[in-house]
Amino acid sequence: MTNALLTVENLSVRFPVKRRWGQTSWLYAVDDVSFEIKRGETLAIVGESGSGKTTAALGVARLVGNSGGFVNLDGEDFLALEGGALRRARAKVQVIFQDPYSSLNPRLRAEAIVREPMDSLGTLPRAERPDRVAELFKQVGLRPEQMKLFPHQFSGGQRQRIGIARALSTNPELIICDEAVSALDVAVQAQILNLLRRLQRDLGLTYLFISHDLGVVQHMSDHIAVMYMGKIVEYADRLSLFNDPRHPYTKALLSAVPSVDKKRKVERMLIPGDPPDPLNPPSGCRFASRCPLVEDACLAAQPPLKAVNGSHRAACIKA
Numbered sequence: 001m002t003n004a005l006l007t008v009e010n011l012s013v014r015f016p017v018k019r020r021w022g023q024t025s026w027l028y029a030v031d032d033v034s035f036e037i038k039r040g041e042t043l044a045i046v047g048e049s050g051s052g053k054t055t056a057a058l059g060v061a062r063l064v065g066n067s068g069g070f071v072n073l074d075g076e077d078f079l080a081l082e083g084g085a086l087r088r089a090r091a092k093v094q095v096i097f098q099d100p101y102s103s104l105n106p107r108l109r110a111e112a113i114v115r116e117p118m119d120s121l122g123t124l125p126r127a128e129r130p131d132r133v134a135e136l137f138k139q140v141g142l143r144p145e146q147m148k149l150f151p152h153q154f155s156g157g158q159r160q161r162i163g164i165a166r167a168l169s170t171n172p173e174l175i176i177c178d179e180a181v182s183a184l185d186v187a188v189q190a191q192i193l194n195l196l197r198r199l200q201r202d203l204g205l206t207y208l209f210i211s212h213d214l215g216v217v218q219h220m221s222d223h224i225a226v227m228y229m230g231k232i233v234e235y236a237d238r239l240s241l242f243n244d245p246r247h248p249y250t251k252a253l254l255s256a257v258p259s260v261d262k263k264r265k266v267e268r269m270l271i272p273g274d275p276p277d278p279l280n281p282p283s284g285c286r287f288a289s290r291c292p293l294v295e296d297a298c299l300a301a302q303p304p305l306k307a308v309n310g311s312h313r314a315a316c317i318k319a
């Protein structure tokens with residue numbers, strides 16, 4: 001009984017890391033993460049650098065090995081698909097990365113970059129692809145003559161428009177934006193966010209929107225999941241998360257957002273220290289070493305993500 005486009009259950013992704021003496025340890029970059037996104041909605045994932053956001057995105061999109069768990073995309077068991085069924089499902093999920101410069105092949109003209117997913121997934125008869133490319137250029141606000149240019153001939157914002165056009169080329173249901181506006185200055189960020197919102201409305205897209213910046217996320221989310229060291233530590237709808245954050249980590253992240261700060265008059269609270277070594281995570285709460293509210297019980301066991309108010313969930317015994 002759900003109209004979720006994407007359901008992720010117990011997703012874990014681990015990387016083998018070589019240690020001294022030839023030993024291998026496993027780094028759990030994503031550790032038992034579950035969420036769902038309803039059709040046409042946006043779930044934002046926020047957290048500091050290294051919290052596992054990109055790896056979660058890659059796990060959902062099946063672009064990384066060593067993942068476990070369950071990903072249901074549009075009614076199909078995505079991680080189990082093979083052959084033609086997998087190719088058809090792949091067309092439904094596209095990723096836009098942070099740095100369009102390094103993710104766009106510098107030797108290809110813009111039109112070839114935008115056409116590439118259609119070529120590799122065969123989503124449209126070859127003869128129809130040029131028209132589709134022209135239509136996509138228009139849709140993202142690029143001019144027809146720009147189709148012949150190379151990536152270095154575009155500004156950062158325009159390059160991200162190429163990345164968006166490429167992502168749209170297979171008519172996806174789900175678009176994963178991984179820090180898609182983080183490399184852009186504020187004015188250009190706003191333009192790209194507006195474009196993404198307009199496309200969502202016009203095309204009924206569903207977004208998994210990843211950012212380290214809660215200031216960006218407040219303009220771009222229905223629900224928000226906060227990640228810390230591979231785990232979701234808080235999950236809520238946008239207003240609840242901004243108005244009633246429960247996890248000390250979320251509160252600290254929020255207090256670092258200038259615009260939110262002014263409105264809410266919260267005291268600026270910087271997070272002291274660094275996260276623990278991800279190869280050797282603590283057995284209790286992973287945030288305990290940096291938490292202003294820490295007490296003995298926090299060190300004893302990992303607090304589960306549990307409901308604090310309706311669908312609002314937090315992994316903190318003091319929430």
Ligand SMILES: Nc1ncnc2c1ncn2[C@@H]1O[C@H](COP(=O)(O)OP(=O)(O)O)[C@@H](O)[C@H]1O
Pocket residue numbers: 015016017027028029047048049050051052053054055056278
């Ligand atoms: N290919 C990899 N091999 C080993 N460790 C990795 C790899 N990619 C990411 N990691 C580690 O996984 C953790 C999460 O990284 P990442 O998903 O990139 O976080 P974020 O996107 O939130 O900055 C980090 O500790 C990072 O060092």
Ligand SMILES: [Mg+2]
Pocket residue numbers: 053054055179
């Ligand atoms: Mg990342």
